[in-house]
Amino acid sequence: MSVQTQTPQQRERATTIFEKSVPGRRAWVAPADDGDRTPIAELIPSRLLRTEPARLPEVSEPEINRHYNRLSKRNFDLDTGLYPLGSCTMKHNPKLHERVAALPGHARLHPAQDPRRAQGALQLMWELQGALAEVSGLPHVSLQPSAGSHGELAGVLLTRAYHEDRGEHRTKVLAPETSHGTNPATVTMGGYDTVKVAVDADGNVDLDDLRAKATEDVACLMLTNPSTLGLFEPNIEEISRIVHGIGATLYYDGANLNAIMGRSRPGDMGFDIVHFNLHKSFTQPHGGGGPGSGPIAVSDRIEPYLPRPQVVRRPSDNGHAPSFDLEFDRPKSIGRLRGFQGNFGVFVRSYAYILSLGGDGLQEASETAVLNANYLQARLKELCGTHLPVAYDRLCMHEFVLSGAPMKRELGLRTTDLAKRLLDHGYHPPTVYFPLVVEEALMIEPTETETKETLDAFAETVAEILREATEDPEIARNAPYSTPVRRLDEAAAAKRPVIRQSW
Amino acid sequence: MSVQTQTPQQRERATTIFEKSVPGRRAWVAPADDGDRTPIAELIPSRLLRTEPARLPEVSEPEINRHYNRLSKRNFDLDTGLYPLGSCTMKHNPKLHERVAALPGHARLHPAQDPRRAQGALQLMWELQGALAEVSGLPHVSLQPSAGSHGELAGVLLTRAYHEDRGEHRTKVLAPETSHGTNPATVTMGGYDTVKVAVDADGNVDLDDLRAKATEDVACLMLTNPSTLGLFEPNIEEISRIVHGIGATLYYDGANLNAIMGRSRPGDMGFDIVHFNLHKSFTQPHGGGGPGSGPIAVSDRIEPYLPRPQVVRRPSDNGHAPSFDLEFDRPKSIGRLRGFQGNFGVFVRSYAYILSLGGDGLQEASETAVLNANYLQARLKELCGTHLPVAYDRLCMHEFVLSGAPMKRELGLRTTDLAKRLLDHGYHPPTVYFPLVVEEALMIEPTETETKETLDAFAETVAEILREATEDPEIARNAPYSTPVRRLDEAAAAKRPVIRQSW
Amino acid sequence: MSRYTAATDADREAMLEAIGVTSVDELFASVPEGLRLRRPLDLPAGRSEQEVHGHLRDLAARNVSTEDELSFTGGGMYDHYVPALVDSIVGRSEFLTPYTPYQPEVSQGGLQVMFEYQTMISELTGLPVSNASVYEGPSALAAAGYLARVHTGRSRFVASRGVHPHARETLATTSAGWQTTLDEVPLVDGVTDLEALRAALGEDVAAMFVAQPNYLGAIEDLEAFAADVKAAGALLIVAADPMTLGVLRPPGDFGADICVGEGQPLGNRLDYGGPSFGFFAAQQELLRRMPGRIAGETVDADGRRGFVLTLQTREQHIRREKATSNICTAQALNALMGTVYLSWLGQEGFRELGELLVRRTAHARQALCALDGVRALHDQPVVREFAVGLDAPVERVLERCWAEGVNPGLPLAGDYPEHPDGLLVAITEQRTAADVERLAAVLGAAVAAERSGAEVPA
Amino acid sequence: MSRYTAATDADREAMLEAIGVTSVDELFASVPEGLRLRRPLDLPAGRSEQEVHGHLRDLAARNVSTEDELSFTGGGMYDHYVPALVDSIVGRSEFLTPYTPYQPEVSQGGLQVMFEYQTMISELTGLPVSNASVYEGPSALAAAGYLARVHTGRSRFVASRGVHPHARETLATTSAGWQTTLDEVPLVDGVTDLEALRAALGEDVAAMFVAQPNYLGAIEDLEAFAADVKAAGALLIVAADPMTLGVLRPPGDFGADICVGEGQPLGNRLDYGGPSFGFFAAQQELLRRMPGRIAGETVDADGRRGFVLTLQTREQHIRREKATSNICTAQALNALMGTVYLSWLGQEGFRELGELLVRRTAHARQALCALDGVRALHDQPVVREFAVGLDAPVERVLERCWAEGVNPGLPLAGDYPEHPDGLLVAITEQRTAADVERLAAVLGAAVAAERSGAEVPA
Ligand SMILES: Cc1ncc(COP(=O)(O)O)c(C=O)c1O
Numbered sequence A, B: 001m002s003v004q005t006q007t008p009q010q011r012e013r014a015t016t017i018f019e020k021s022v023p024g025r026r027a028w029v030a031p032a033d034d035g036d037r038t039p040i041a042e043l044i045p046s047r048l049l050r051t052e053p054a055r056l057p058e059v060s061e062p063e064i065n066r067h068y069n070r071l072s073k074r075n076f077d078l079d080t081g082l083y084p085l086g087s088c089t090m091k092h093n094p095k096l097h098e099r100v101a102a103l104p105g106h107a108r109l110h111p112a113q114d115p116r117r118a119q120g121a122l123q124l125m126w127e128l129q130g131a132l133a134e135v136s137g138l139p140h141v142s143l144q145p146s147a148g149s150h151g152e153l154a155g156v157l158l159t160r161a162y163h164e165d166r167g168e169h170r171t172k173v174l175a176p177e178t179s180h181g182t183n184p185a186t187v188t189m190g191g192y193d194t195v196k197v198a199v200d201a202d203g204n205v206d207l208d209d210l211r212a213k214a215t216e217d218v219a220c221l222m223l224t225n226p227s228t229l230g231l232f233e234p235n236i237e238e239i240s241r242i243v244h245g246i247g248a249t250l251y252y253d254g255a256n257l258n259a260i261m262g263r264s265r266p267g268d269m270g271f272d273i274v275h276f277n278l279h280k281s282f283t284q285p286h287g288g289g290g291p292g293s294g295p296i297a298v299s300d301r302i303e304p305y306l307p308r309p310q311v312v313r314r315p316s317d318n319g320h321a322p323s324f325d326l327e328f329d330r331p332k333s334i335g336r337l338r339g340f341q342g343n344f345g346v347f348v349r350s351y352a353y354i355l356s357l358g359g360d361g362l363q364e365a366s367e368t369a370v371l372n373a374n375y376l377q378a379r380l381k382e383l384c385g386t387h388l389p390v391a392y393d394r395l396c397m398h399e400f401v402l403s404g405a406p407m408k409r410e411l412g413l414r415t416t417d418l419a420k421r422l423l424d425h426g427y428h429p430p431t432v433y434f435p436l437v438v439e440e441a442l443m444i445e446p447t448e449t450e451t452k453e454t455l456d457a458f459a460e461t462v463a464e465i466l467r468e469a470t471e472d473p474e475i476a477r478n479a480p481y482s483t484p485v486r487r488l489d490e491a492a493a494a495k496r497p498v499i500r501q502s503w
Numbered sequence C, D: 001m002s003r004y005t006a007a008t009d010a011d012r013e014a015m016l017e018a019i020g021v022t023s024v025d026e027l028f029a030s031v032p033e034g035l036r037l038r039r040p041l042d043l044p045a046g047r048s049e050q051e052v053h054g055h056l057r058d059l060a061a062r063n064v065s066t067e068d069e070l071s072f073t074g075g076g077m078y079d080h081y082v083p084a085l086v087d088s089i090v091g092r093s094e095f096l097t098p099y100t101p102y103q104p105e106v107s108q109g110g111l112q113v114m115f116e117y118q119t120m121i122s123e124l125t126g127l128p129v130s131n132a133s134v135y136e137g138p139s140a141l142a143a144a145g146y147l148a149r150v151h152t153g154r155s156r157f158v159a160s161r162g163v164h165p166h167a168r169e170t171l172a173t174t175s176a177g178w179q180t181t182l183d184e185v186p187l188v189d190g191v192t193d194l195e196a197l198r199a200a201l202g203e204d205v206a207a208m209f210v211a212q213p214n215y216l217g218a219i220e221d222l223e224a225f226a227a228d229v230k231a232a233g234a235l236l237i238v239a240a241d242p243m244t245l246g247v248l249r250p251p252g253d254f255g256a257d258i259c260v261g262e263g264q265p266l267g268n269r270l271d272y273g274g275p276s277f278g279f280f281a282a283q284q285e286l287l288r289r290m291p292g293r294i295a296g297e298t299v300d301a302d303g304r305r306g307f308v309l310t311l312q313t314r315e316q317h318i319r320r321e322k323a324t325s326n327i328c329t330a331q332a333l334n335a336l337m338g339t340v341y342l343s344w345l346g347q348e349g350f351r352e353l354g355e356l357l358v359r360r361t362a363h364a365r366q367a368l369c370a371l372d373g374v375r376a377l378h379d380q381p382v383v384r385e386f387a388v389g390l391d392a393p394v395e396r397v398l399e400r401c402w403a404e405g406v407n408p409g410l411p412l413a414g415d416y417p418e419h420p421d422g423l424l425v426a427i428t429e430q431r432t433a434a435d436v437e438r439l440a441a442v443l444g445a446a447v448a449a450e451r452s453g454a455e456v457p458a
C-alpha cells in the first residue's frame, strides 16, 4: 500500500520566492504622492540610471507571508526543544526582551540623534556598561563591537595600540590549541602571527610550553576560561604572571562567561581585556546566525585606547540629574570599529535581562548552568560512558566534551552519525568536531534554562541511539529520516557553487 | 529496517501543561511590594477564603513557552496553506492589522473611559459604522454584537421590539432549509418557532412554499444571499415583496457578503436588518474559533430599537471639529447585548482593512472572490466532474457546493474520506456535509486572496485522490497518515466525556 | 489588482476563459438588473500600509489609555499586566489564523488548549465542567439564564443589584422572548439583602444571579444564599471576577450551579472592552445543556491520545432549532490568552497575586477613606475594588484629577442613582504603593478644592 | 530559583547526588580560592517583568524618536516604513531563536533565506556573488579593504572623501595591523575629484573606495573612475546605499569589484544604529576570498533540493589563522528582514519607491534652496538626500527647529569642517509633501530668526 506517510509540508520540494514570481503581481502599494510625474531622467542623467530593473520577485503579500512562514517551519528552534550546542549558550530568550526592544523610543531612534535628545538610550548604555564592568571585574567598557569576534579584533587592536604607544613592536599572539577558530583568525586580521600553545593531559594550558613561547615579541595571550573543554584553567594565576611578565596583554574570550557570573571575574584573574557575547551569556536570540554583540571591558592601562565614541555620564553642575553623552575626544583611541554606537537593540535586551535577574539571579544562572552540565555529564557517563567517554573526566563547568572515538571504533558510528540521528528524536545536536584536541568531539552545553526532565530524556535518547547502533549501525549512518531534507551533499555544493538563483 | 520516519515532534504523544507541572516551579515573579505582610484572613473572613489553591500548573517560563509553541505546530493554519472552508471566508489576514490593534492607545484603552477621553476610538467606530452602512445600503449600524450569531439574535430581538411597538404579536420565523444552523438556533433563543422554507430544484427559495408559509404570525424571514449554496437568490425582489406584504422583517445573514461588496447591497434588495461577520468579509483572524464581531445595519424603521449605547457624532457648536459620544438615551432600544461597546479590537482591524482597500478595493475583492470560486468550480468540473459534480451546475458566486454522492456510490469514498485525504496533501478541507440539502456536500470557498496556481494545484490534488481511490479506496478511507494524530474516535469522546484533566 | 489579491490581467483572462465567460460582469449576471450597484462605493480610495498605520496611530493618540494616565478604573475590566509571553504565543499564526477545529487531525493544538482551559476554569470556579469560552461576561450571564429557563421550565429570574449593570441589562435584553420576568434584590451595606432575597424566591424562580465580588467590590457571603436558592429549586448562578478566585472560596464550593464571568482580567488586554472571553462552568448534570464548544479527550485510530470537539449534539450546526445555544464563533484566541496567563501565574503566583491585590486594595481604601470628604460606601471585605462616597460633585472632582494625570475610578451615579456621590476604585498589581499615594494626594486635593469652591482648571 | 530556570530544591538535591557532590559550591572547586568572588555582584536586585517593562518604557520615553518629531535625519540610516509583514516573519521563533545553520537538515528555512538574500543582493548590486551578510556598513567596507589587501598584496588604500566618515574611520582602525596607508581624495562640487583621484592612483594601490551616492547625497559618476582604477590594478570598492539601487545603475555594471553597504534601509528599523546588516557582493573571481557565511544549493541523499553553508574552507572554524575573515556570528535575522522587505517591495515597487524618493527629494531640495539664507552645497543629481548650507549658525537653527517638532537633518561641520554651515537632509517615503512644506516653513523661520538675532526659545 503506497500511502503517503510524510506531510507534504515537511517534505515539499524547496521552492524559492523567485520561483513563485508572476509578472504583474505585487504587495507594495505606493503612498499618495503629489502627482509629480517628472521623468526621472530629467532629474538624474540617464547614464547613471538603471536600464533593467533589479530582478526581484513579483509576489502578492499573502503569498510572501506563506512563503516565509512555511520556510520557518523548515527550521528547528530553541522554542521547540533542547539545543545543547556547546560554546553557544543557547539559553531561553525571554519574550519580554522583544517587547521592550520594539518600543518606538528604541526601535525608531535615529542613531545620529543629538545626544541631548537620546538620553534614555545613552543612560541605558551607560548602565549596561556598568553592569558588564561589575560582572567582569574590569572597569571600562565599550559596547561597540558587533559580535564576539569583532570584540576579539578590538582586543587585538587595543593591544597593538597599547604596545605602540609604549614604542614596542610585537609580532605574535599566543592561543591554546583548544581555542576557538575566531581567535587565530582574528590574530591574522590584526596583523599578528598566531603561536599555538599546547594543552596538557588534563586539558589545561601546558605551562612549560607557554613559558617556552612567552617571548618578548609576544603581544597577547588569548584565552577562554573556562576553556572550550568546559574546564576552569586551574593555573590561571600563573598564566597571568607569565604573560604579564613579558609585557603582553591577557585577553579573555568571553564566550564561556555563562559558567562563572557572580562566582569569579576575569579582571580578578588578571585579564586585561574581555569580550562578552551578549547573544550568549546575556540571551540575545541568535537569529539563525546573528545579530549578536561583543562589548569589551578593559583595565585602566588599556582604557585610553578604547574605541570611540565612548558613552559617558556627566555630572550636572546645577543639582539636576546627571546627563549622558558620546565622547569623541579620545586622542589615543583606536577609533571606530563600525558605524554609530553598536548594536543597540541587543543592548536593550541584555539590559532587560540583567534588570530581570539582578546580581543574585546572574549568579544563580551560572550556578544552574554548571549544575545542569555536570548532571548531564554524570547521566551520560552512567548511560553511555563506554562508547562516549567524557574527554577530560572530572567536574566540568557549564559544558563538557565527550569523545566519540570508542563509538566510532566499536560501533562504526561517527559523531556526525549520532548527531544526525538525534535530529530524528527532536533534538538539536551538540557542537561536533570541536575542540580539535578531542577525537570525534561532542561538546555539550545544556544551559541553565533546561529542566532536569529534559536532560534525562536527552541522555536516555543518546543511550537509545547507541543501543540501536549495536543492533544496526546503518540506521544512524543514514539518519536523519524525519527532517525536511536528509543528509545533504556538501561536497557537491562546494565543488560547483550555486550561490544564487539564476532566473 | 525499523527506522523512525516521523519527526517526534509531529507524532509526539500529547502531554498537557498539567503533566509538565513540578511542585515549586514557577514563571511569575511578584513585583516589589511595600513589605505589607498582613495575613489575608485579617482582611477577609476565613470562611470566604479558599482553603486549597486552584490547581494550576507549576512550570518555568521557558517550558510554558515551549509547551504552547509546540502545541501551535499541531495546528494547520491559513498562513501555511489553502483553507477553502465554505461559508467561512478564510481570506488572508494582513499583519498590519495586528500592529495597529496593538497600539497602546487601542490595546490599553479602558472601556469605561469617559467618552471625551476616548475620541479616537469613538471616531473609529463611527467611521466604521459609516462604511458598513455604505456597503450594506442600510443607514444605521450598531457594532455591538460579538459574532454573527449574536448579530442574528440582535436581529430577532429587533424584530420582536418592532412588532411589539406596533402592538403585534408574532410567533414564527421563516428560514430556508439551506440556512446555517445558527439561524434556527437563534430563532429558538429569540422565543420564536422556526418554519423551514423549501428550496427548489435550482437551489433557490421555493416561492410557492414561501407564499404558503408567509402568514400573519410570521415575524421575519432570515436569508443568506448568496445562499449557502453560493447562489444569488434570483427572486429576491419578489421574496422581499412577499415578506413585507405580511408585515414581517427581512433579515440578511451576512456570512456571504464577501460575494457582493460594491456590486449589490442588501439594503437595496429590501432587507431590513443585516449582520456582518467582520471575521469573514473584513478579515479578522479567526483565532481558532474567535474572536469575531457581528455588527448589524438596519433600515430607518428598525433604527429606534437598536441596542444601546450607540456611537454618535455631535456637531460642535463653536466651529471646532465634531465630537463623538456614546448615546444611552434611547427609550425604545432593546438594550444591551453585552458589556461595554463590542469587540473594539476587531473593529480596529476591519477598519484598517477598509481603509487599505477603499471602495474600489472592496469591490475588486468580491469580484476576485467570485472569479476564483468560478475558476475552481470549472477546474474541478473538468477534472473531477464525474465523481464530484457541482450540486447546482451554474455560475456560482464566492463559493460553490459539490456533491460527493457519485463518489460514494462509485468509489466507496465518503466526503469525509476525501477531506481526510486532503489533509495528507497539506490542504485544509472544504466545509463538509453542509448545506444539508446536498448529499455528501463539499462546500468550497477559495476567497480572493488565493492565486490561480494554488487553485490549480488544489483541483489537481482532488483529482489525484479520486484517481488513487479508483485503484485503492482504502488509502483515503484510512487517511490521514501524516498529521499529528490520525482519525479520532469522536463517538467515544461523546459517550464518556473527558473534558478536563483530573490531576 | 486590489490589495492582497493576486490575479493579474493575464490570470484573469485565462480564468475567465476556463470558466467560459468573457468578463467578470458576466459572473454577476444572476444579480437582478435592478439590484446592481451602478456606482462605486462611496468610501475613500485605498491607502498604502504606511498611511493606514499613520492614520490609526493618530486616532489611537486621541485616546487616553492606561499608559497615558494613572488609572484606577475597573468596573468589570482591569488593567493587569499582560506578559510578553501571551503576546508571543497568540501571535503565532498557527493559533491566530485557523478557524474552529472542525478537522481535529490538524487542530490538536487548539483543541488541547481548550481542554487545558476547561480544566483551569474548572479549578478556578470549583465546578466540574466548563465549556471552551463564550463571548464575554454579561452575555455569559444571559446564556446561563437561558440554560436555567430551559432546565427548570420556570419563568422568573431574581438578580442581586450587585450584579454588573451591563450583565443585568443584557439578561433583560436577551430574555425578551423567553416569557420571563426579572426581579432585582437590593443591596444593603454593600451586599445583597438576604431578607429581600428570601422574599423574592419562590417556586417560579428559575435562577438567582449574584456577583462575586459584586459591583461595589464587596465580597458576597454565598453560603448565606445557597441553601435558600436550592430550597426554592432555582439555580444559583454566580458571576465571578476570576482574578479574585486565587483567594476567594470558589463558587462551586458553595453549591453554585453555574459560574460565569468576564475573562478579561486573565491575560487579555483592555481593548476598549473587547474582544475578551466569557467563561461558563457548571455542575455535572448541566453538561448536556451547556452552550458553546467543549473539547474532550479521546484516541486516534492508532490509539494515540487526541482531542476533539465533543457533545456537538448540543450545538446549532447539528441540532439547529433544538440547540442549547446559537453560539458559533466564540473567543478561542482570548481563552488561549487566559490559559497561557494562568500557566504563567502558576498555582502559587495566582494565589500570591490575589493576596497582593487584597493587601494593596485594603491599603488604598484606608488611604482614601482617611481623606477629608471621602468615606467608604460600605465596610464589607473587598478583594481588588472598593466604593467610596465623595462630599463633592464627582464629575468635577474627576475632571480635576484628570488634569493631574490621575483617573481615580468610575462614578457610580449613572448605574446606581442611590449613590449619586459614589466612586468605584480598582487596584491592579500595576498600581504601586507610590501610585496609591499619588492617588490619595490628587483626589484629596481635588475634593478639597471642590469643597472650597475653587475654579476647575481648563 | 532564579528567573527562567527550573531547578527546584528537590531537583538540585537529586542532581547533586547523581553528580556525586553535596553542594553547588563543590562544582566550583576548580576555581582557585583567591579568584572566588566572595561577595554578591554589586547590581540591583532582580525585578518582575512588569517593573522591567516599566523601567525600559520610561527610558525609551526619554528619547526623541522619529515617531516623536518630523525627522529628516539620514546620513547612513533612514526612517523608512518597515511593514508589519517583516515584524511578523522575524518574530517567528523558528527564525528568531536558532543559531547558525550548522545542521542543515533542520535549518533549511534559514539557509534558503540566505540563498534568496544572496540572489537579491546580487541583483541589486549587479555583481555575481554575495555572501549572506556581515555586521553592518562601515565594517563591511573595512572587510572589503582586507580582501583587497590580501588579494592584491598591495599596501595603499585610496578613499573618496565622499565615503561615509564612519566607514573611512573604521577602515583606518581595522587596518592598523595591515601595514597599509590610507589616502583621501577630496570632493569638488560635491563629487570625488577625478584629477586628484588619478593623481592618487599608482601601482601600490590595493583598492579605491567610493560611495554611491556619497555622504553629501551626490551621485558619483562611477564610469569616470572605473577605467583608471582598473588600469592601476586596484580593486574598485563601492559603498552603495541599497535603497538607491532601484534607480541607479548598479555598481557591477560599471565594473566595480566589490560592492558593500549598510543594509538598514531595507526593512530594518533604526534601533539607534543597530543591529542591521552589511551586504558584501563581488566579482566571481573573488568568491573564495569573501568573508562570512555563504549558502549554496545542493541535493540530499534522496536527491531532494536543499541548501547548505558552503565554501566553509574560507572560514575561521575550519581554517583558523588562514581564514579569509574572523567573522562568526553575523546578522542573519537582519538579512532576513531585508529579504522579506525586498520581496514585499517586489521588482516594480523597488523601482517605484526609488523614483518616489528621487522626485520628492528634488522637490524638497528646491523648496529649501528657495528659502532665504539656505543654498545648495552642490548641484549634483541626488536620489534621497542632499546637502545645503545655512547662512546662520547650524546648531542654533537646529535647536529652533527642534522646539517646533521638526528635525531638519544632520549638521556636517563635525565630519566636514570645510562645510561649517552644512546640513544634510534626508527624505523617505514617510515624509509627505506636506511634511516637506512644514520643514521649509520651520527651517526658513529658524534661519530668518537667527539672522535677525532673535533669542532662541528655551
Ligand atoms: C569560544 C568562542 N569564542 C569566540 C566566538 C566568536 O563569537 P561570535 O560568534 O560572537 O563572533 C565563539 C562563538 O561562536 C566562541 O564559541
Ligand SMILES: Cc1ncc(COP(=O)(O)O)c(C=O)c1O
Binding pocket: B087, B088, B147, B148, B149, B150, B180, B182, B183, B224, B228, B253, B255, B256, B277, B292, B293, B294, C327, C328, C329
Ligand atoms: C451562513 C452563516 N451564517 C451565520 C454564521 C454564524 O456566524 P458566527 O460564527 O460569526 O456566529 C455563519 C458562520 O459560521 C455562517 O456561515
